[in-house]
Amino acid sequence: MELLMAIAIGTLFGAGLYLCLRRRTLQVVLGFALLGHAVNLLILNMGGIRHGQPPLVNPAAAGYADPLVQALILTAIVIGFGVTAFLLVLAYRAYQETGSDEVNSPRDKHP
Amino acid sequence: MSAHLPILPILWPLATALVLLLVLRRSVAAQRAFSLVSLLGLVAIEVALLLWLSGGEIAVYRLGNWEAPFGILLMADRLSAIMLLLASITAVATLLFAFGDLDERRERMHFYPLFQFLLLGLNGAFLTGDIFNLFVWYEVTLIATYALLTLGSEARQLRAGLPFLALNLTGSTLFLAAAGLIYGATGTLNMAHLSVLTAAADGASAVVVQVATVLLLVVFCFKAALFPLYFWLPDGYPAPPAAISAFFGGVATKVGVYSMMRVFPLVFPEQRALVGEGLMALGAVSMLVGVWGAVCQTEIRRLLSFHIVSQIGYLAFALGLLTEAGVAAAIFYMIHYTLVKCGLFLVAGVMERMTGQNSVKKIGGLMESAPALAALFFVAGLSLAGLPPWSGFFAKIVVVVAGFQQERYLYTGIAVLTGLFTLFSMMKIWHLSFWGEPAGERRPVPRVMYGAVALLVACSVIFAAVFQPVHAFARQTAAQLLAPDNYVRAVLWEGR
Numbered sequence: 334m335e336l337l338m339a340i341a342i343g344t345l346f347g348a349g350l351y352l353c354l355r356r357r358t359l360q361v362v363l364g365f366a367l368l369g370h371a372v373n374l375l376i377l378n379m380g381g382i383r384h385g386q387p388p389l390v391n392p393a394a395a396g397y398a399d400p401l402v403q404a405l406i407l408t409a410i411v412i413g414f415g416v417t418a419f420l421l422v423l424a425y426r427a428y429q430e431t432g433s434d435e436v437n438s439p440r441d442k443h444p
Numbered sequence: 445m446s447a448h449l450p451i452l453p454i455l456w457p458l459a460t461a462l463v464l465l466l467v468l469r470r471s472v473a474a475q476r477a478f479s480l481v482s483l484l485g486l487v488a489i490e491v492a493l494l495l496w497l498s499g500g501e502i503a504v505y506r507l508g509n510w511e512a513p514f515g516i517l518l519m520a521d522r523l524s525a526i527m528l529l530l531a532s533i534t535a536v537a538t539l540l541f542a543f544g545d546l547d548e549r550r551e552r553m554h555f556y557p558l559f560q561f562l563l564l565g566l567n568g569a570f571l572t573g574d575i576f577n578l579f580v581w582y583e584v585t586l587i588a589t590y591a592l593l594t595l596g597s598e599a600r601q602l603r604a605g606l607p608f609l610a611l612n613l614t615g616s617t618l619f620l621a622a623a624g625l626i627y628g629a630t631g632t633l634n635m636a637h638l639s640v641l642t643a644a645a646d647g648a649s650a651v652v653v654q655v656a657t658v659l660l661l662v663v664f665c666f667k668a669a670l671f672p673l674y675f676w677l678p679d680g681y682p683a684p685p686a687a688i689s690a691f692f693g694g695v696a697t698k699v700g701v702y703s704m705m706r707v708f709p710l711v712f713p714e715q716r717a718l719v720g721e722g723l724m725a726l727g728a729v730s731m732l733v734g735v736w737g738a739v740c741q742t743e744i745r746r747l748l749s750f751h752i753v754s755q756i757g758y759l760a761f762a763l764g765l766l767t768e769a770g771v772a773a774a775i776f777y778m779i780h781y782t783l784v785k786c787g788l789f790l791v792a793g794v795m796e797r798m799t800g801q802n803s804v805k806k807i808g809g810l811m812e813s814a815p816a817l818a819a820l821f822f823v824a825g826l827s828l829a830g831l832p833p834w835s836g837f838f839a840k841i842v843v844v845v846a847g848f849q850q851e852r853y854l855y856t857g858i859a860v861l862t863g864l865f866t867l868f869s870m871m872k873i874w875h876l877s878f879w880g881e882p883a884g885e886r887r888p889v890p891r892v893m894y895g896a897v898a899l900l901v902a903c904s905v906i907f908a909a910v911f912q913p914v915h916a917f918a919r920q921t922a923a924q925l926l927a928p929d930n931y932v933r934a935v936l937w938e939g940r
Contacts, residue, residue: 353614358606365613372620379628402627405576409620412583416616419590420609426594427602436606 338378345371356435358424362417369413373406446496450505450520452489453528453567456482461560475556476543483539486563487532494525498917500924502934504573512935513634519573519935522921523775527570527702530779533903534694534786535563537896541790542687544890545797550596550685558595562588562691569699573935575711576623576633578703579616582667586612589696592688593680601683608680611673615666622659626711629653636935638711639928657715660707661722668700670760671730674753678737681752682745682802686793689745693752694786698778701759705771710928716766723764728855730757735865739872742803744792747869748785751828754862755781761855762843769846771922773839776915780827780839780907787824787900791817794893795877799884804873809882818878820897825874827904829867835908842915 345367352364380402388400428434460482468474497503497520505518539559546555565585572578589612594605627633629652630641645653662673669677677697681689708719734754741747759781762774794817799807811818827834840863847856907914924930 353610361606361610365610365617368614368617372617372624375621376624376627379624402624405623405627408576408580412580412616415587416583416590416609416613419587420613423590423594423602423605423609426597427606430597430599430602436610 334382334384335378338374338382342371342374342378345374358427358434358436361436362420362424365420366413366417369409369417373409376402376405376409448505449489449493449496450503450518450571451507453486453493454518454564454571456486456489457560457564457567461557461564464557464560465554469554472548472551475551479539479556479560480536482560483532483536483563487529487536490525490529490532493520494522494529497522497525500920502924502930504934504938513632513637516577517573517634517935518571519635519931520571521931522917522924523702523705524570526775526779526921527698528567530698530782531563531566531570531695534691534782534900535559537786537790537899538687538691538694540899541690541793541893541896542685544893544896545685545687545793547596553595555592555595558588558591559691562592562696564588566695566699570702573635574633575626575635575638575707578707579619579623582619582699583616585696585699586616589692593684593692595684595688598683604680604683608676611666611676615663615673618659618666619663622656622663625652625656625659629656634935635707635711636928636931639713639932640936642712643714653712654715654718657708657712657719661704661719664700664704664707665726665760666700667697667703668756668760669697669753670700670726670756671733671753672726674730674734674756677752678741678746678749681749682743686745686789686796689749690786690789690793693748693789694782697752697756698782701756701763701774701778704760704763705774705925709766709771709926710931713928720764720766723760724852724855725764727757727760727762727764728858730754730760731858731862732757732865735862735869738869739865742805744795744802744804744873744877745789747804747873748788748792751788751866751869752785754866755785755828757862758840758843758859761859762846765846765850765852766926767846767850768919768922768926769842769849771925772915772919773842773846775918775921776842776911777839779914779918780835780904783900783904783907784824784827784836787820787897787904788828790893790897790900791821791824794889794897797893798887798889800887801884804876807877807884808880809878811878813882813886816894817897820894820901821874821878823901823905824897825870826867827908829870830863831867833908835904835911838908838911838915 349364349367352360380399383398386396386398388398390397503520507516568581594601629649642653666673731754734750738747738750759774762770796802801807827836830836830840
């Protein structure tokens, strides 16, 4: 299971990084979304994977899953959501204003 | 009351921002007055905090009274108090400047609440004692920064905003990954607890801790705009109005430097050699690359932005020595440089406002038409270059002395050489814009903008006048920072 997760994290990181290095803004936005998922999975993995166990200490259950990583990921998801929303609006406004959807448009040159 | 003092610098701007946003949103005049009064109140709170902590006490504030290391906690020491006060003083000057500089459209677009949110994020970052919480405060700061950077939606701001946001987002992602790795290796996120556990890590955990250290170094270099991760700064910072870019230039990048000071000695006491060498080398390259970049520029605020990279190099070099003298020099330098850099950005703002131009080549003869501005630039510019008797001279001296004490001759030599180039680029502004034939228009500039610049320049002059007690205080601060045991005791053992 952990190997599978590691491969998934690696794939997400790779795909996200590739998209982040593209010139079009929408691809960059999607790249950051993928990177965010990769990091969230990484944190989940770092807490240790327990199959089918509750995230609280229950004397009746055999064990418990680490609840802290889930809290961390929840925080990260909320922040990521806000930033992605802002990024999308900014990309759209920049497109309206400059007529180009490239992150660094050729007209960017300074005097 | 004093038990709750550490959380006030966080609650105060938050409450202010909410009042501005919900109650006073219709009247710009009321927003201005309330922001200023609230900010002065914040300064008073932080002076009280500084006086309380100047004896060397480490204040620990447990949120929800959860016992450490299980809950999130705030931790305030001398360094936190210095940073808080420095940020607020700079904020007062910036706010005064904004009264004259900002157009009413931007003021109506919630400049004042956003500014309070930015302060909220900064203050949180200066006070937290938890590494994941530090990430959260970074994000609060960054979201306010993104909004302020693009406030007004001019084409240039929007174009600069995208790469700025993308690069900072990369930094945040890496920070999150580092926090995850640290938690996986040690099972805690509390900085003081980590101090014990990272030192004891062995086998695979030790490797993970080392990877996390390097990741965090990259993240903080990103935030502080250290070579080679500085390129987002010279494009981003000159884009918004001068008041906003002055505060960014003066304070925002310091969060990265503050985090280095806080995290590396405390959280990774065993990785000092690795971090120290890395910081010194990157700092030395930053000094030169930044100042060379500045020498080639003609747009004033872009030129000053390159100087930020160069000055951050000094901080990183002094910090990388990781001796008491070195860290003290970094703290001392940071105080000087925050005041002076913000002041210079504001001078640039006055010049742009007066002449309608932003390039030194298109401005000329300001010496005759605006002698007061020339005097202020003279003090701030020479101070940045490190000429006596201004504050930069004392700041550079302590850095150079700390470097020589550790026999780092090459890096120290670069620091001295960089001062020379800095002087050259300040002289370029002086020659082209203040001397020479009058060029550019002459528009009236609101008095309050001059007042803001004068406030910062006066602070820097006072700083130079009392440099000895300030430096003694910086040494005490450095000694406290380099002894992680005190934090471990204060957080984990006391107050149970």
